[in-house]
Amino acid sequence: GPLGATPTEILVDGETVTALFVPGSLPEDLRGSLRDGPDSSVDRVIDATGKYVIPGGVDVHTHMELPFGGTSASDTFATGTAAAAWGGTTTIIDFAVQRTGEVVEESLAAWHAKAEGQCAIDYGFHMIIGGVDDQALKAMDYLVANEGISSFKLFMAYPGVFYSDDGQILRAMQRAAESGAMVMMHAENGIAIDVLAAQALARGGTGPVHHGYTRPPELEGEATNRAAVLARVAGNCPLYFVHMSASEALAVVSAARGAGHNVFAETCPQYLYLSLEEHLGAPGFEGAKYVASPPLRTNTASHHDDLWRGLRTDDLAVVSTDHCPFCFRDQKELGRGDFTRIPNGIGTVEHRIDLVYQGVASGRLSLPRWVETCATTPARMFGLYPRKGVVAPGSDADIVIYDPAASTTISASTHHMNLDYSAWEGFQVAGKVDTVLSRGTVVVAGGEFHGRAGHGRYLRRGLSQYLR
Ligand code: URP
Numbered sequence: 001g002p003l004g005a006t007p008t009e010i011l012v013d014g015e016t017v018t019a020l021f022v023p024g025s026l027p028e029d030l031r032g033s034l035r036d037g038p039d040s041s042v043d044r045v046i047d048a049t050g051k052y053v054i055p056g057g058v059d060v061h062t063h064m065e066l067p068f069g070g071t072s073a074s075d076t077f078a079t080g081t082a083a084a085a086w087g088g089t090t091t092i093i094d095f096a097v098q099r100t101g102e103v104v105e106e107s108l109a110a111w112h113a114k115a116e117g118q119c120a121i122d123y124g125f126h127m128i129i130g131g132v133d134d135q136a137l138k139a140m141d142y143l144v145a146n147e148g149i150s151s152f153k154l155f156m157a158y159p160g161v162f163y164s165d166d167g168q169i170l171r172a173m174q175r176a177a178e179s180g181a182m183v184m185m186h187a188e189n190g191i192a193i194d195v196l197a198a199q200a201l202a203r204g205g206t207g208p209v210h211h212g213y214t215r216p217p218e219l220e221g222e223a224t225n226r227a228a229v230l231a232r233v234a235g236n237c238p239l240y241f242v243h244m245s246a247s248e249a250l251a252v253v254s255a256a257r258g259a260g261h262n263v264f265a266e267t268c269p270q271y272l273y274l275s276l277e278e279h280l281g282a283p284g285f286e287g288a289k290y291v292a293s294p295p296l297r298t299n300t301a302s303h304h305d306d307l308w309r310g311l312r313t314d315d316l317a318v319v320s321t322d323h324c325p326f327c328f329r330d331q332k333e334l335g336r337g338d339f340t341r342i343p344n345g346i347g348t349v350e351h352r353i354d355l356v357y358q359g360v361a362s363g364r365l366s367l368p369r370w371v372e373t374c375a376t377t378p379a380r381m382f383g384l385y386p387r388k389g390v391v392a393p394g395s396d397a398d399i400v401i402y403d404p405a406a407s408t409t410i411s412a413s414t415h416h417m418n419l420d421y422s423a424w425e426g427f428q429v430a431g432k433v434d435t436v437l438s439r440g441t442v443v444v445a446g447g448e449f450h451g452r453a454g455h456g457r458y459l460r461r462g463l464s465q466y467l468r
């Protein structure tokens, strides 16, 4: 078979994988029932000959219904998780949000209320701590011990919204170092960015491309380094950098990992493929479709190549989407004439498995690294393994059959996200999700959706399984 693939037969009972057989080792009674059909002990046989059978994708960075910039992300938990399933993702971890002045437990309850009974696939939560104070620090411990939330996102960007200063970050990291929780960092120097953005607007630079010019990669690198230093000072707090976009930031992570620290990072498809010039700098207001933070990077430097290298070397351990969709017509529009008012985010939850597979198809990534970065490692990173992220006896039967011989073209006219455009419009994809099982239930097959809102269950997570 293809490099990295092994022919296997998989037995599923109810919601769980119960056995794997290498060819020829299938017991005679089962072998017989595969032939005999209806009156056998096996209810259903799915033939995946010539296709890859991989663990369901685990997308650890989504923002369903996120209130941001005077509007809310356009995918609900119902539409966003159905779209995820279409694309071979069977678990998401979404970001519940606590803002300054809010009680963490109440913010979490509000997030549960949005998701409960709505999800087509299983889901967990990270908690954004937007207001680090004594009460929030105590709540972090409570969430780890009682709510199955073992990871907390802090922001060095967005002053006045989610921003934490260095003192707040240090205190949260000290707390996390004690409990073993993971701090997830949005590493951009938001104070400096706000100065550059105000200066750009004052000069008449109002269009989407200025979002990119005013958030230079140096300010991601600087914040990444500062966070890594603070984590060390805090007593080696486990640290995970979200949505890494820049060579400067990756270099910091490589050095910290080389020195043996519990430092990890993810990137997202947009930072592997899209650029400041071609996309954010598109004519007119088109660039608003590609406004996300950090911004798409210039294609005159080596960001894309460096990120692909990071995926190969494991300095980038995970590919998530940072799925945060806003419609072009009525939401991105809020920032026409002032790029700082464009809601930040791109919607990709449906396309992550396909987009990373292009790395395999083009020889940039091995087949096992595709599975690791999209399913196995994110599950381990956030305490879901081996229930998720692997096809093995005892694990949930979250299984994707992927057809490497098929192909598709991404378009807003055929995607399932609640989004009126696609950042990936016209993108040619080699390979295609064929069949998707979530806990033993077929949710996608034969080009049809068989899932339902409410099938997905809340996942209580343990600590990261990568800590030393
Ligand atoms: O632009 C982005 N990334 N929007 C979502 C919020 C965040 O910072 O992850």
Ligand code: ZN
Residues within 6 Å of the ligand: 186, 242, 243, 293
């Ligand atoms: Zn962020």
Ligand code: ZN
Residues within 6 Å of the ligand: 061, 063, 322, 323, 324
């Ligand atoms: Zn995000």
Ligand code: ZN
Residues within 6 Å of the ligand: 074, 327, 330, 420
């Ligand atoms: Zn809309």
